[in-house]
Amino acid sequence: MIIVGIDGGGTKTEAMAVDTVDGLLGRRVAGPSNLHKLGVQAVSGHIEKLVRSIVPAAAADVLVVACMSGLDTGQMRMDLSAALESREARWTWLVDNDAAAAWWGAFQGRDAGVVTIAGTGTVSYAQAGERRARAGGWGALLGDDGSGYSLGRGALIAVLRAEDGMAGPTALSGLLLGALGVDDAHQIIDRVHLHMSVSDVAALAPLVFAAAEQGDAAAEELVACAADALVLQAEAAATQVLAPGAAGPVDAAFVGGVLRSRFYERALEKRVAGSSVCRWLKPAAHAAEGAVLLGGHHLGLPVSWWSSAPAVQPLTTNTEKR
DSSP states (O other): OEEEEEEEOSSOEEEEEEETTTEEEEEEEEOOOOHHHHOHHHHHHHHHHHHHTTSOTTOOSEEEEEEETTOOSHHHHHHHHHHHHHHOTTSEEEEEEHHHHHHHHHHTTOSEEEEEEESSSEEEEEEETTEEEEEEOOOTTTOOTTSHHHHHHHHHHHHHHHHHTSSOOOTHHHHHHHHHTOSSTTHHHHHHHHHOOHHHHHTTHHHHHHHHHTTOHHHHHHHHHHHHHHHHHHHHHHHHHSOTTOOOOEEEEEESGGGGOHHHHHHHHHHHHTOSSEEEOOOSSOHHHHHHHHHHHHTTOOTHHHHHSTTOSOTTTTOOBO
C-alpha cells in the first residue's frame, strides 16, 4: 500500500509518498494550493500532478491524504473530494484541513496536544482522545494575528505611522522601502493596493525579525504582539479539548514558515513558559509526514509502522524544488 501525504498551504505544497512495506518513495515541493485563492479545480489538478510525480504510473493501491489550507467547511470537503475522485478513481482520497497533518506530524498519535500553524496565515488545532477543536484560521481579512501576513502588514503600518510623525523612526522604513523597490513611503500605497497579494505582504515578515534582532523598538513590539496572539489562540483551542474538570497544561507545538526565525521561536517559547494552559513541545516531524501518519491511522495501522518502515528517515531523499 502506498500512502501519499500532502500538506498544502498558501506558500507551498509538500508531498511525501511512503510504501508501507518498502518505505520512502519520494518527496516533492511545489507551489501554493490554498483553496480560497485558487479554487477547487485548480487545486485538485495541482494535487493530481504532484502525486503522479512520485507514485509509479501503474500503482493502483494508493491512499492520498490531502490536507489543505482553506479546507474549512463540509461543502468544501465534498467539492474537493469529488474533484479529486473524478481525476483518478483508482486511488482512495482522504481530505482534511492542513492543521490535521500538522497535528499528526507534531505529536505522532499521542493522546493530546495542540498545534499552531503560523505561516502566511494561522490556525490552531487541538485533539485529546475523541475531542477536537480549532481556533483561528479565519483568513487575512478576518484574523490571522501572529501570522506572516499580520507581521508584514504591521511593518507597513509602522513605516507609515513613522512617516506621519505618529510614531518614532524605525529601521523598518529603510528595510521595507528597499524590499519593495520604492523611493519613499507614499509609494507604498500603490505598491500594496495594486501589486501585492496576501503572500507578498507575508513575505515581509523576515524583515521584522531582522529589525527586532537589531533592537528596533517597533519591530520588537510587533514580534511580542504576534507571539501573544499565537499563544492565546493555542490556549483557546487547547481549553476546548480538556476534559471537564481537567487541568492543563496541554503540550503545544508551533510550526510553519515564520517559525524559521529563531527570534520569533524564542519569543513564543518565552510566552508559553508563562501559560497555565500550554506547555512547550518541539514538533516531532513535518506536516507532510503527519499526513502520511494520518493515512496510516485511517488504514488502522499502529503508529509503530512508521518507525519500522525502511528508509523513512532520510527526508532529503528525492526532494525537488518546483
